[in-house]
Amino acid sequence: MxxxxxxxxxxxxxxxxxxxxxxxxxxxxxxxxxxxxxxxxxxxxxxxxxxxxxxxxxxxxxxxxxxxxxxxxxxxxxxxxxxxxxxxxxxxxxxxxxxxxxxxxxxxxxxxxxxxxxxxxxxxxxxxxxxxxxxxxxxxxxxxxxxxxxxxxxxxxxxxxxxxxxxxxxxxxxxxxxxxxADEGDGEGGGAMFPTGKVVEDLDVPGVGTLRATLINAGIPTIFVNAADIAYTGTELQDAINSDTKAMAMFETIRAHGAVKMGLINHVDEAGRRQHTPKVAFVSPPKDYTASSGKAVAAAEIDLLVRALSMGKLHHAMMGTAAVAIGTAAAIPGTLVNLAAGGGERQAVRFGHPSGTLRVGAEASKVDGEWVVTKALMSRSxxxxxxxxxxxxxxxx
Missing domain, CATH: 3.10.310.10 (Diaminopimelate Epimerase; Chain A, domain 1)
Structure with missing residues (x-):
């Protein structure tokens, strides 16, 4: 043969x-x-x-x-x-x-x-x-x-x-x-840092409700929602999310409707052909929790909690691009990320994720009344x- x-x-x-x-x-x-x-x-x-x-x-x-x-x-x-x-x-x-x-x-x-x-x-x-x-x-x-x-x-x-x-x-x-x-644009679609022109937006999600959301194009297009609004604490590990088929369906529905709101797709049916973006993440003020390695993370060690999903699953740690989005959003007063971290202007945050903690910084300033982020910084290996x-x-x- x-x-x-x-x-x-x-x-x-x-x-x-x-x-x-x-x-x-x-x-x-x-x-x-x-x-x-x-x-x-x-x-x-x-x-x-x-x-x-x-x-x-x-x-x-x-x-x-x-x-x-x-x-x-x-x-x-x-x-x-x-x-x-x-x-x-x-x-x-x-x-x-x-x-x-x-x-x-x-x-x-x-x-x-x-x-x-x-x-x-x-x-x-x-x-x-x-x-x-x-x-x-x-x-x-x-x-x-x-x-x-x-x-x-x-x-x-x-x-x-x-x-x-x-x-x-x-x-x-x-x-x-x-x-x-952060992407820059006129606020009329996927080309702006905040595609809807608002740092916090009402996102209507069928079967879930109307969620407060920060929709941001920075590092990677990301949809941030409050953990409490979707019945989570922000301390969840992978198994708590990835083993729950209803939760997976909910997050995909949020992602699809958020993608339409951000101007990334025209209809929710297109979300399946754009699996990598946008990301969905949920945030919460600091709490004590135990990371997946067994390491204890104290609330006093972090500024906020963030959990993010990638390709339909809760990430075991944090995507680097999502960390850029976190740092950028944290630097801009009024975003859900910034509010979860305590509000106000800040140049860096340390956040808790399923595997532990990560510090990310961003340099932000107002130019002609609009927030501009010149760079985000973090270390990897x-x-x-x-x-x-x-x-x-x-x-x-």
Whole structure:
């Protein structure tokens, strides 16, 4: 019987923050996949192991969670004052779909280290010891990210003592700056920081009711609601949400109607084809709780509680892009995030999530009576887990 041999493609499997993904240089992809389109999507689906009706991704590099079903394509940047162009694909687990509508903030921490190690950054800019600043063009959302990558003996430093809740082992710290993370526009749709022109909006959700919501485009489009308004405390862990089919349906309904309100889609039926964005998160004032690791988190240690959903499931920690949205919203008085943290003007918050805590900052100011956020800041870590080639059947894309 005739068979089609597998092909192998240079790739690196990396952890960035609390996510993992398969990283490619654009130049290493098969010719048909070097541009957007069905060939690229089909290739990445096969690499990750989707669509998988068993929802396990056994025959691919994914690990059957939204945090691990990811692919990244990088190339030298053609834009002035940038080193690398970064394109992120969120690969659906059980359907044949790659969502290119948003960024992954966690994997953003791995982009700089990968770019340096793979020759995408000018060697003259890499110190023997110190920090290499990598300017990243995030192609999904047309934003700039600046990564400060530690360098030791001319190589990316991956090991260190920086601890990140949601990641078991310490590593080297990679500070990130998300430059002008909020979208700007006229308030008439998906192009403004607050698409409806209000920091708090009434969101009508059939079967749920009218919810107070902060709808914000910053880092990633996000819908914030109060935990108490949907009968939660804000201290919930994954099992309390993800094992509840009614809760999952409720959150998807909130997400779909919020997406319409934000101008991201025209009808709720379109939400299924835009799974990566927007995100839904619920907030609460600080409370004592026990994180998924067993670590006790005291209310006095945090400014607020946040739980967020990604690809239809409660995230085990916090998406990096959602953390940018949290930091941005916290800096603007009157948003639900800001009010949960106690109100007023603030440059940083530490919030509690299912795996522990995270600090995120944002620089906000009023310009001509409108709030403008110049940057959001947070630290992550990154590490190469495996490098070499991924293999896929030659006729699979």
């Amino acid at each position: 005739a068979s089609t041999p597998q092909i192998k493609i240079p790739a690196v499997y990396m952890r960035g923050g609390t996510s993992k993904g398969v990283f490619f240089r654009l130049q290493d992809l098969p010719a048909a996949a070097r541009q957007p389109g069905p060939a690229r999507d089909t290739l990445l689906l096969r690499v990750i192991g989707s669509p998988d009706p068993y929802a396990k991704q056994i025959d691919g590099m994914g690990a059957a969670t939204s945090s691990t079903s990811k692919a990244v394509i990088l190339s030298r940047s053609t834009r002035p004052d940038h080193d690398v162009d970064y394109l992120f694909g969120q690969v659906s687990i059980d359907s044949a779909f790659v969502d290119w509508s948003g960024n992954c903030g966690n994997l953003s921490a791995a982009v700089g280290p990968f770019a340096i190690a793979q020759g995408l950054v000018d060697p003259a800019r890499i110190p023997e010891n110190g920090t290499c600043t990598v300017r990243i063009w995030q192609a999904n959302i047309s934003k700039t990210i600046v990564a400060h990558v530690p360098i030791t003996a001319g190589q990316v430093q991956e090991t260190g003592t920086f601890e990140l809740d949601g990641v078991t082992f310490p590593a080297a710290e990679v500070p990130l700056e998300f430059i002008e993370p 990154a590490r190469v887990l495996m490098e070499g080639w991924v293999r896929v059947p030659g006729d699979s894309f």
